Amino acid sequence: MRIAVVCSGWHYPAHFYEAMARQKRLDGMQIDLFCISHRNPSFAKEEKKGRKFGRGLRAKLDRLLYKEIASQNLIEAIGWDYKEYPNTIGDWGNSNQWLAEHDYTQYDLLLFTHDDNLIIHDRLFADIVEDGAYKDWDILANSPGMPAGYIRGSFEFFKPDALTKLGGKFDLSEVHLDRTGITTASEDIAELYDWNAGGNPTNYAILQLGLKVGYLSPAYRVSAYCIEGERGYISNTHGANTQYEEMGLKFLKENKVI
Numbered sequence: 442m443r444i445a446v447v448c449s450g451w452h453y454p455a456h457f458y459e460a461m462a463r464q465k466r467l468d469g470m471q472i473d474l475f476c477i478s479h480r481n482p483s484f485a486k487e488e489k490k491g492r493k494f495g496r497g498l499r500a501k502l503d504r505l506l507y508k509e510i511a512s513q514n515l516i517e518a519i520g521w522d523y524k525e526y527p528n529t530i531g532d533w534g535n536s537n538q539w540l541a542e543h544d545y546t547q548y549d550l551l552l553f554t555h556d557d558n559l560i561i562h563d564r565l566f567a568d569i570v571e572d573g574a575y576k577d578w579d580i581l582a583n584s585p586g587m588p589a590g591y592i593r594g595s596f597e598f599f600k601p602d603a604l605t606k607l608g609g610k611f612d613l614s615e616v617h618l619d620r621t622g623i624t625t626a627s628e629d630i631a632e633l634y635d636w637n638a639g640g641n642p643t644n645y646a647i648l649q650l651g652l653k654v655g656y657l658s659p660a661y662r663v664s665a666y667c668i669e670g671e672r673g674y675i676s677n678t679h680g681a682n683t684q685y686e687e688m689g690l691k692f693l694k695e696n697k698v699i
Contacts (some may be wrong), residue, residue: 442570443471445548449535450478450523451626452557452673453485455511460560462519465567472566473548474521476556477535479528480624486510488625498690499676502668502699506559506675527621532594533611533639540610546601550575554596557670558583561698565666569598578655579603580647583664584689585656587682591644592654593637595669606650612642628672630679660689665698 446461461474489510494500516523526538536553545551550569562568569575580603583596594611604610618635626632647654658664661682662671668690671677678686693699 442467442469442550443473443548444566445473445475445543445545445551447475447477447536447539447551447553448521448556449531449554450476450482450516450556451480451485451531452489452555452670453482453511453516454506454557455509455515456506457556457558457560458511458516458521459519460563462521463563465564467567467570470566470570475539475543476516476521476523477539478523478525479531479535479620481525482510482512482516484624486512494676498694498699499674499678502559502675506557506670528623529619529621530613530616530639531620531633531636533643534613534616534636536594537610537613540604545604545609548601551599551601551604552597553594553599555670557673558596559668559670559675560666561668561693562666568666574655577653579606579652581655581657583656583667583669584658584661586640587661587679587685590654591640592647593640596667603652606652607643607646611639612646613639615639615641626672628674628677630672633672658689660692661685663689663693665693668693668699 464472466472489507494503513523579600581598582592586593616636616639657666662669663686668675
């Protein structure tokens with residue numbers, strides 16, 4: 442079993458990179474780690490310097506996620522293949538840059554993920570493979586998107602056959618915003634709104650092709666393995682989605698996972 446982790450490098454919490462590097466491996470399992478960087482970690486360190494977190498569970502999780510900002514040296518030292526690319530389109534734009542230079546068919550599973558995700562379990566890969574249920578899906582998302590069933594490019598496993606059916610890359614033809622050369626971003630939701638259109642062709646193709654999509658959790662952004670950041674932080678939330686995130690956080694807290 443050979444797995445590729447293809448991460449969009451932008452926020453650089455050391456917790457994410459270290460948690461991925463120390464995931465449990467089953468016998469014969471190989472996990473290759475790739476950071477597709479759209480800015481050097483030094484920009485993230487400066488951006489997040491002096492960041493104040495409030496009170497409450499979400500702030501606690503953000504403090505854990507950003508206890509340390511990873512440097513390029515740290516990322517490479519713990520086993521990641523780090524490479525900087527033009528900051529064209531985020532999310533699956535990073536994924537396409539990796540796909541253009543690597544043979545994805547050499548892998549049994551590929552995880553495309555943001556780096557502002559809080560990994561809360563060290564058996565992410567081991568459980569998915571050992572359970573055997575992964576044989577029943579083509580794509581496995583951390584949680585249902587919004588609207589339900591819409592995957593958003595933040596944390597999804599793809600089988601190589603599914604990628605082949607999708608054309609071997611992600612169709613980003615509906616995106617018009619290019620941020621090449623830009624190394625900053627605010628938490629304003631509208632700033633990168635155009636990039637949300639990047640998921641439309643892929644989600645439409647998934648329906649047309651009849652690809653089977655599974656989910657690690659019914660709660661938006663939250664599973665027993667990963668809590669997804671929103672524009673960099675667990676604390677950020679869209680009003681329409683908050684109740685579904687809170688459902689997952691409440692479950693994890695009651696079961697002493699967080």
